[in-house]
Amino acid sequence: MAQKGLTGFFEQFLAKKSIFKNKKALQPNYTPETIFHRDEQIKQIANILAPSLRLEKPSNLFMYGQTGTGKTLSTQYTTNQLLETATQKALPLKIIYINCKLKKATDTEYRLIAQLARYFGKEIPSTGLPTEEVYSIFFNVIDKEKLILILILDEIDQLVKKTGDEMLYNLTRINSELKNSQISIIGISNDSHFTDNLDPRVKSSLSEEEILFPPYNAIQIKEILKQRADIAFSENALEDGVIEKCSAYAAREHGDVRRAIELLRVAAEISERNETSSVKMEHLDMAEEKIEHDKVLDIITTQPKQFQVTLYAIITLYTKRKDMLFTGEIYELYKGYCLQTGLRPLTQRRVSDIISEMDTLGLINAQVISKGRYGRTRKITMQPLPSPLPKLKRLLEEQLDLV
């Protein structure tokens, strides 16, 4: 029945002139051929890593800067070049890039080492072995022959937050036991205070060298966006001022280019779906909303039930009383809903943690305050969320089978 209509639709879709020429240039993992405004940093990285070509261990390196300031990009660019030279000269250089946040597979010491061992073709079960065992497997495989290993740990702060800094210590220490090979660690973090709380031993060995990535300013963002847009879009696909507005927006958000590019891409997708011939200003606004909305929906639907019930309690209470809420009353309400849904209520201790997780995720504003004689608690308010509350509430009701 609908088949015929659909073939027609797809044919029409293909026949339509796309505003995209090469959409890849807007994907988050795209590496452009030239990188703007990061010459200084790239040169530094190259300088620090260059000794590896003489088979000497490069210094460990720590890079920091806000999100979307080109840390990962610059690193990948430099290491790719480095690797190219190394392969040409048949040097035993290996570079491993691990994003500690992206993959759930690397958020514990065991998993990280297992992941590393897998890069060398060792099959490591996802669980069941003692961590020591995995270390020694890894150790043996890299020390078999001479090798310079550069290990890039992106979002290293996430890793340390979850597993503690002991593992970094272990990793740096491993060098002294290796006979043939050497490991260098490149840590990338968007938290500049990250090293403050590290064990001094780890700190000094990790940041033998440091590179700071300052945020881009609006003009720089504009140039970068322009570069990407030229590749990504066909001619006249962008209305005048779109790029300017996009970069202004990103500059406001501490110079995060990644966001600017995402915004541009989503805006273009919206305009394509709306069958307009070019990306207009209003698409940017819609894109901004959509990005936020999707983020919230994604968070909500992927969180466990307990989290959802807690959020549901907060939303219900908040729609009833538009002022600040406190942990105690939320917990009481939460217990009630648990009964309704047949969930076993968690302790207040846990719910308290859940609430603070929500704060970190940006769903709510939770602030610890003291009400003097009346105790200490979290003051919870809801930010103006991109998705209207009743809609969220209904979504949660569906998720939880609440009536």
Next chain:
DNA sequence: GTCAATTCACATGAAAGAGACCACGGTCTAGTG
């Protein structure tokens, strides 16, 4: 009126338990020659 002590209602930390998942080695069992 002033000032230190008290008190509340949680926050925050540390440790440990439960239950799921998994590897490994040993033992048992059934099928094969």
Next chain:
DNA sequence: CTAGACCGTGGTCTCTTTCATGTGAATTGACGA
């Protein structure tokens, strides 16, 4: 005799509970002017 099924042990991981300790200002109450 051997491959595969099955079990017990010991390991990780995540989520949670339990127990313990911390905290900051409103309130209280003693004190002095």
